[in-house]
Amino acid sequence: MPIDQTASTHRALEADVDSDRIALGEEIRKLRKARAKTLADIAAATGRSISFISQLERGRAEIPISDLKRIAFSLGVPMDWFFPSKEQPPEEVGRIVRSGSRRRLGPATGGLTEESLSPDVGGEFEMFLATIKPGTTFEAPTTRGTVEEGFVVSGQLSIWMGDHQFDVKTGDSFRVYDEPYRWENPGESETVLVWVIAPPTF
Known part of the structure; x- marks a missing residue:
């Protein structure tokens, strides 16, 4: 050369x-x-x-x-x-998230996998995809100063907000407004949700 x-x-x-x-x-x-x-x-x-x-x-x-x-x-x-994919065109950075390039939030343990759907961190809200295995539970026993909304893409979820229990399934959505809550996948198949939190906590 x-x-x-x-x-x-x-x-x-x-x-x-x-x-x-x-x-x-x-x-x-x-x-x-x-x-x-x-x-x-x-x-x-x-x-x-x-x-x-x-x-x-x-x-x-x-x-x-x-x-x-x-x-x-x-x-x-x-x-x-x-180490995000370098194959993404520069004009898509901060704007687009391709399905094969989602970044995982935290370890995939305890039956819950979360992938960021937001193109970047640090915005006014965070959107992610949650995949929940059958029998998996989660509890947020204290308030987090957030407003959270979920949309059930597939499967079902039992969610407790305060003293109330709600059972939601494919196509349903919900909001948790700054209060303790917990949820469980009571079904026999995975539940997939789109979850939005403002302000971001992830």
């Missing part, structure tokens, strides 16, 4: 690396703020200094995978949250 072509390739690679570093820093910052975490919280989770985390969020520092795992754990997302 000619010398000038090699130099050009190296410059392009460095520009790509710089772009990735900046994008990662922005993603960490947006998610940290959406989770109401401070720089000190992330520094404590990684054993790094606040100054280093600040530099990282501005795309001016490299981070080892081990530290990124700790950040992901602290923010309640899987590692792949920070």
Whole structure:
């Protein structure tokens, strides 16, 4: 390969690396703020200094995978949250979420899987897709200062709001307005819901 072509390739690679570093820093910052975490919280989770985390969020520092795992754990997302598909056209970023590119919220444990349907974090509300296995339960025993709405795409759900129980099924929707609630999938098949929360808690 000619010398000038090699130099050009190296410059392009460095520009790509710089772009990735900046994008990662922005993603960490947006998610940290959406989770109401401070720089000190992330520094404590990684054993790094606040100054280093600040530099990282501005795309001016490299981070080892081990530290990124700790950040992901602290923010309640899987590692792949920070590595969205590069196949998405630039004009779709922040606007469109393709079905094969949804990012998972938290670990897929306890019979509940949640995938973000919002193109980005940090907006006025969060929308996600919840897939609930039969027999799975969840309880929010205290108020969270949120308004939450759900639409049952398929399956059924028993939901308790205050002293009332409601049974909803495919095509039904509901709202929980800043009150304790719990739910259960009482059926024999998965329940799929579109869930919206304002302000975001994920």
